[in-house]
Amino acid sequence: MLGGKDNYPVDQQVGEALPAETRRNAARNRAFMHRAAAWLARNGIDQFLDIGSGIPTEPTMHQIVQAISPEARIVYADNDPSVLPHAQALLTGTPEGVTGFLHADVRQPAAILERAGEKLDFARPVTLSLLALLHFLPDDEDPYGVVRTFVEALPSGSFLLLSHGTADQHPEWEGKIGAAYEKGAIPLRLRTRGEVEPFFEGLELVAPGLVSATEWYREGPAPAPERSGFHVGVARVP
Numbered sequence: 001m002l003g004g005k006d007n008y009p010v011d012q013q014v015g016e017a018l019p020a021e022t023r024r025n026a027a028r029n030r031a032f033m034h035r036a037a038a039w040l041a042r043n044g045i046d047q048f049l050d051i052g053s054g055i056p057t058e059p060t061m062h063q064i065v066q067a068i069s070p071e072a073r074i075v076y077a078d079n080d081p082s083v084l085p086h087a088q089a090l091l092t093g094t095p096e097g098v099t100g101f102l103h104a105d106v107r108q109p110a111a112i113l114e115r116a117g118e119k120l121d122f123a124r125p126v127t128l129s130l131l132a133l134l135h136f137l138p139d140d141e142d143p144y145g146v147v148r149t150f151v152e153a154l155p156s157g158s159f160l161l162l163s164h165g166t167a168d169q170h171p172e173w174e175g176k177i178g179a180a181y182e183k184g185a186i187p188l189r190l191r192t193r194g195e196v197e198p199f200f201e202g203l204e205l206v207a208p209g210l211v212s213a214t215e216w217y218r219e220g221p222a223p224a225p226e227r228s229g230f231h232v233g234v235a236r237v238p
Helices: 009-017 021-042 061-068 083-090 109-116 143-152 176-183 193-200
Strands: 047-051 073-078 098-103 127-131 159-165 230-236
Touching (some): 021 127, 047 061, 061 073, 073 109, 098 109, 109 143, 143 159, 143 193, 159 193, 193 230
Parallel strands (some): 047 073, 073 098
Antiparallel strands (some): 159 230
16 A cells, blocks of 8 residues: 555465555555654653554654654564564664564454563553554454543553544445455444544544644644545543
């Protein structure tokens, strides 16, 4: 979707079956991550737990964060074993910082938190990053409960960095996106803005709040927003 070469036939098949606009939306989501991670790093956050990282795509989160804060610690997690060799080869951080990878499943938050605690200090603020991941958790897998378990383990001053797939601005996608993923045996649950809001329950959304990926800007004037296939937000743990 982002134009890279490190991917697999099933991913290529799904990507080719999706509307062309989804490729641009993938890039918009990635650009949001770049802006948000940089803003967090510039505001003193130097620990990140990025779950559902996928095969590394440059610039990765640790490259953005460690360029600002070389001593930053970033732990990636993904449940796809094929991601591991790519991560080991490509996730090289600064000498001052820490970059690690866990083969783990977001549906097992306690296990992830325990293992991430070997590299991250959960007595200090941590950014929990869940980017383009939760729409792959159907309702019967309790995505809201999963996020709540992670957030409750974070100390005050931590952040939730989240993006979630939606068709709110793409009514013409009705039935098409889900069908493409179904052919690849991949569950998909796009959610409306109202369904994404509960992920931030009890947290303090930073401006501009819960918006589309093309509307989230903290530094400098935002350009005219384009349509987006993602709702995004950054929220502080009180």
